[in-house]
Amino acid sequence: MSTTPDNVIGQFDDRGFLRRLSWFDWAWAAAFLVGTLYASVHFGPWMDVYEQGILYLGYATLIWVGWVWKPARLFSLVVAGLTLFALFQYPDLAAAERNFFLNYLLSSQSAIMWMCALFPAATVVYFAGLLARSEYTQKVGSALTWAASGAGFIGLLVRWWESYLISPEIGRIPVTNLYEVFVLFAMTTGLIYLYYEHRYRTRALGGFVGLIITASVGFLLWYHFDRQAHEIDPLIPALQSWWMKIHVPTNFVAYGAFAIAAMVGVAYLVQARNPERWRQRGLPGAEAMDDLMYRTIALGFAFFTIATILGAFWAAEAWGGYWSWDPKETWSLITWLTYAGWLHLRFTKGWRGTPMAWWAIIGLLVTTFTFLGVNIFLSGLHSYGEL
Amino acid sequence: METTSSPSQVREKRRRQGTGSVLLHFLGSMNLAITLLVVVAIASVIGTIIQQNQPYPDYLLKFGPFWFEAFATLGLYDVYSAGWYLFLLAFLVVSTSICLSRHTPSVLKEMRRYREHQQERSLRAFSNRREWTTRLDPAQVEALGAQTLQRHRFRFRSKAHGDARLLAGMAGRSNRLGYVFTHLSIVVICVGGIIDGNLLLKFREWTGQLQIETRNIPVSQVDPSSRLPVSRGAFRGNVNIPEGRSAGVVFLDLKDGYVVQDLPFRLHVEEFRVEHYDTGEPRSFESDVILTAPELDEPIVQTIRVNHPLTYRGYAIYQASFGDGGSLLGMRAWPLRGDDREPWELDGEVLKDQPIDVAGREYRLELEDFQLFNVRPTEDAETRRDVRNVGPSFTYRLRAPTGEAREYHNFMLPVEVRGRQYFLSGVRSTPQEEFRYLHLPADSRGRPDTFLAFYNLLQDQDSLRAASERAAEATLSEYGLGDSGLVPQVALSARDLVRRLLEEDMQAVLEYLEDSMLERQVPEDRRQMLMTFSRLAMERTLWEAYLEARSDGDLQPVSAADEQGQAFFRDALAALSAMDLYAAPVFLELTDFEQIQATGLMIARAPGQPVVYAGFGLLTLGILLMFYVSHRRAWCWIKPRPDGGTDVLLAGANQRDPLGFQRSFGELADELDARLKAAESGAGGRRAGGGGVSILGGAVGGPRGTAGLRNRP
Numbered sequence A: 001m002s003t004t005p006d007n008v009i010g011q012f013d014d015r016g017f018l019r020r021l022s023w024f025d026w027a028w029a030a031a032f033l034v035g036t037l038y039a040s041v042h043f044g045p046w047m048d049v050y051e052q053g054i055l056y057l058g059y060a061t062l063i064w065v066g067w068v069w070k071p072a073r074l075f076s077l078v079v080a081g082l083t084l085f086a087l088f089q090y091p092d093l094a095a096a097e098r099n100f101f102l103n104y105l106l107s108s109q110s111a112i113m114w115m116c117a118l119f120p121a122a123t124v125v126y127f128a129g130l131l132a133r134s135e136y137t138q139k140v141g142s143a144l145t146w147a148a149s150g151a152g153f154i155g156l157l158v159r160w161w162e163s164y165l166i167s168p169e170i171g172r173i174p175v176t177n178l179y180e181v182f183v184l185f186a187m188t189t190g191l192i193y194l195y196y197e198h199r200y201r202t203r204a205l206g207g208f209v210g211l212i213i214t215a216s217v218g219f220l221l222w223y224h225f226d227r228q229a230h231e232i233d234p235l236i237p238a239l240q241s242w243w244m245k246i247h248v249p250t251n252f253v254a255y256g257a258f259a260i261a262a263m264v265g266v267a268y269l270v271q272a273r274n275p276e277r278w279r280q281r282g283l284p285g286a287e288a289m290d291d292l293m294y295r296t297i298a299l300g301f302a303f304f305t306i307a308t309i310l311g312a313f314w315a316a317e318a319w320g321g322y323w324s325w326d327p328k329e330t331w332s333l334i335t336w337l338t339y340a341g342w343l344h345l346r347f348t349k350g351w352r353g354t355p356m357a358w359w360a361i362i363g364l365l366v367t368t369f370t371f372l373g374v375n376i377f378l379s380g381l382h383s384y385g386e387l
Numbered sequence B: 001m002e003t004t005s006s007p008s009q010v011r012e013k014r015r016r017q018g019t020g021s022v023l024l025h026f027l028g029s030m031n032l033a034i035t036l037l038v039v040v041a042i043a044s045v046i047g048t049i050i051q052q053n054q055p056y057p058d059y060l061l062k063f064g065p066f067w068f069e070a071f072a073t074l075g076l077y078d079v080y081s082a083g084w085y086l087f088l089l090a091f092l093v094v095s096t097s098i099c100l101s102r103h104t105p106s107v108l109k110e111m112r113r114y115r116e117h118q119q120e121r122s123l124r125a126f127s128n129r130r131e132w133t134t135r136l137d138p139a140q141v142e143a144l145g146a147q148t149l150q151r152h153r154f155r156f157r158s159k160a161h162g163d164a165r166l167l168a169g170m171a172g173r174s175n176r177l178g179y180v181f182t183h184l185s186i187v188v189i190c191v192g193g194i195i196d197g198n199l200l201l202k203f204r205e206w207t208g209q210l211q212i213e214t215r216n217i218p219v220s221q222v223d224p225s226s227r228l229p230v231s232r233g234a235f236r237g238n239v240n241i242p243e244g245r246s247a248g249v250v251f252l253d254l255k256d257g258y259v260v261q262d263l264p265f266r267l268h269v270e271e272f273r274v275e276h277y278d279t280g281e282p283r284s285f286e287s288d289v290i291l292t293a294p295e296l297d298e299p300i301v302q303t304i305r306v307n308h309p310l311t312y313r314g315y316a317i318y319q320a321s322f323g324d325g326g327s328l329l330g331m332r333a334w335p336l337r338g339d340d341r342e343p344w345e346l347d348g349e350v351l352k353d354q355p356i357d358v359a360g361r362e363y364r365l366e367l368e369d370f371q372l373f374n375v376r377p378t379e380d381a382e383t384r385r386d387v388r389n390v391g392p393s394f395t396y397r398l399r400a401p402t403g404e405a406r407e408y409h410n411f412m413l414p415v416e417v418r419g420r421q422y423f424l425s426g427v428r429s430t431p432q433e434e435f436r437y438l439h440l441p442a443d444s445r446g447r448p449d450t451f452l453a454f455y456n457l458l459q460d461q462d463s464l465r466a467a468s469e470r471a472a473e474a475t476l477s478e479y480g481l482g483d484s485g486l487v488p489q490v491a492l493s494a495r496d497l498v499r500r501l502l503e504e505d506m507q508a509v510l511e512y513l514e515d516s517m518l519e520r521q522v523p524e525d526r527r528q529m530l531m532t533f534s535r536l537a538m539e540r541t542l543w544e545a546y547l548e549a550r551s552d553g554d555l556q557p558v559s560a561a562d563e564q565g566q567a568f569f570r571d572a573l574a575a576l577s578a579m580d581l582y583a584a585p586v587f588l589e590l591t592d593f594e595q596i597q598a599t600g601l602m603i604a605r606a607p608g609q610p611v612v613y614a615g616f617g618l619l620t621l622g623i624l625l626m627f628y629v630s631h632r633r634a635w636c637w638i639k640p641r642p643d644g645g646t647d648v649l650l651a652g653a654n655q656r657d658p659l660g661f662q663r664s665f666g667e668l669a670d671e672l673d674a675r676l677k678a679a680e681s682g683a684g685g686r687r688a689g690g691g692g693v694s695i696l697g698g699a700v701g702g703p704r705g706t707a708g709l710r711n712r713p
């Protein structure tokens, strides 16, 4: 291998994927492996075999993401480091108020509040950069988005710990109610956006995606202050299942991707009104945005399909049937059909552009109804997320 | 996928094809598919707006008789098994199957074809292409091209076109399988769903072989035409089993009734438990069951919990609900009407009816429910966590001989409301109403006795007369009219007011008082005084009665200044005022109980489940293949030049992802470019790596010729 001319040239690298990994890639993966093994043993008494499986699956997913998308490595290190630091400051719940770091930065409430401040800030900065055509300002926007996503991530992880501090019987993964999943939504949407920002080498769409995240942050703040939704309540029996640990996050990757698609759709429509001016400002061309819309919808559709299937497995175990036409299930089907329609129009009818942008936006409205409206307006088996 | 043709051509073609294939064409058409996707989506919405499978009377109440009928005809109370909805789904499945069967052959063929017949001219028309002229000879170029293609995971065929040679490469062909898997999975999932939809049962229902039972009768009395024998079909039903009892059937809800499904086993319920968090919310529901079946040597003993069903030979048994299983209640009945006001004890069993005589009339007492815990928000609750348990309660219905009934909800223990203790008794006349609670003040021993004795005293002619006379005397003497001989008159009026108070409320009493003054044309200046006086006399009467009730109950006497006694008295008056709304012949106090719970189990059989799960697998796989495997082709056209060098043309195509392919084609071309340059710039003698060489069988020689490498865009 090493004597082929290819290596001499060095313009391309014909080593296999694993061989191309740097020492840092390996060290990083090893560090997280140690953490995972430790968690697997240390928290073993609280976990059943499925949960162990999910832990290692989570590890594998993390490593795969980090190797494919390099910035995720540093991000995960920072998040893990700060979370561990927070946990060491946390002998009991009261420490949240005594301890300086917890009180102002790292208790789940503080971290989530930081997230709530940073996402809107990022949105403003992204737009400022777009309008002022300032590369640097947009970079600041990216940095803020990284920080906001990190804060949300840390907030959730610390909240996980806090739930056990309240009482071991209450402890559970923080993806069980509307408040928690809104944090999850903001954070995953932020991260998925950052991935595409990296891949498409444009920061111009950050403001648009920021809008939807900011909207969810607005809801979160209302929900927090008006409804005290941030309190950690014990889990009702129907939710005490390891299925939740994979079903919910999978769903939120889908929701995040659909949200991004819709916001790219908005950007598409904005740019369609005056393509020349927006091109000068650095907004990607129509074709690129169209492509990005497809990528995100495809990602969302794949995850949504898997999440719905996982939901069906769970339902078969909890409710006595994989499909009960419960409103949430039915609206998932509706959402799924909406995006299946979008994909068909694109690939079999060759539709592009404005109508597809509108369809993506309407798709997000349908998705939002599935995610939120069903809980507010309709009653059914999924009624735990009531407002 | 659709080939384009002019309308007239299409018409011509159809005429030749005949109606059968026109229909087939229509059913498999994309427009129909998209329309169906949207229509099914919209139709599904209906079932989420109208709550499904509720009891029919609820719908009747909600929609009124006209719309109730209309919606029932349309099947809107069970949309997802309504004929028209199933028809839509079937339509979608047919359309998908036809689409699949039409496209699959060409998809499979496309997967196998390398397109090695592509001509140079057509390659030149590709937007993704790059050309070179090199002094390497064709065999060397071919080896390099092969290496490059292979490293980019292209499989290829090599074909001679005259003296030129074409490497026709293809990668990611499983992408095309994705299409097949995805659409096949839709069909598979729907087939599984249909198996579990149990069409046989629906068919028997439609043809009248199966009668829906609407009466609430013991299983043994259910007619065989409403009973389903053990079979291999799918069903989903519910059964409530009290602790200590067993069952061998489940009930399948159908329309406004049910049918009985026999099971090949019996379930015995040992115990049902609800465990609570310290915040009062339930933490787990679980039933200890014993399953026995003829073919089992040992019975299966297991605890069923939410999320942890018991599965036995394809039957899955779930913890679905719970309720009362016939708790035994000890009660004290306090008659509120009639002459004999002595309370008496009685026993009852929840879910059973029994006669109860009150004041000479025979009522039916229908004990409905017993609740051991009642977790309520505390009064000054700020968060949802501020809750308290207010103890056991029970619900019963009293049905008068005329048939009408009211429902009551009584708590066993006094409940604290704004610092005072009350026995709460809710009442309502229809299930749609909320309970309205009568607050009976608890006395200093935490008993309802004092209030009830007080109430009874007031209704007893002699006692009331005595109390009113004492009151009249006391009141008159306070006004300095002690011996004016007005006592009987004042007492009479006070009794009159008290009776009114019992029948109506305080507001009505005051209005009556005012009206009667006007009627008797009492002069303006004395009216106010008289009214105050009458009211005082009435209140004094009540107070006297209260004192008597207290002493009957052996409680310490109260003085007018006793804060507690005063507060109780105020509460008692408020309760008196509300008694007319309560309108019960008897107050049932819960004195004793033995809780017997029933577990609500759902039992389901879904033979289609493996089919559906297989479909899920296909669907996931199909979608991943379709989205994340990119099907791409590349061609490398290698033409010898007269000078011994070679002309190279690299072209590529990807129908579905032009933008992404632009980049990956760029990488492919860059690599070939680099390989060509390296080979040309005297890496001579070195063995080129990669497996491409041996596949082609041609050895790679050193660089030959002198023509510079030119990169022709």
Ligand code: HEM
Pocket (backbone or CB within 6 Å): A340, A343, A344, A347, A348, B001, B028, B029, B030, B031, B033, B037, B092, B095, B096, B097, B099, B100, B103, B179, B182, B183, B186, B626, B627
């Ligand atoms: C429940 C019904 C259906 C569902 C959920 C469904 C789903 C999908 C999905 C997810 C795709 C992928 C889009 C993409 O390539 O990214 C697709 C593609 C496609 N579907 Fe369907 N489909 C359905 C029915 C149909 C029907 C009835 C037809 C036939 C008219 C059809 C024809 C196609 C074709 C031709 C493609 C493009 C395949 C390609 O070029 O790769 N589909 N479908």
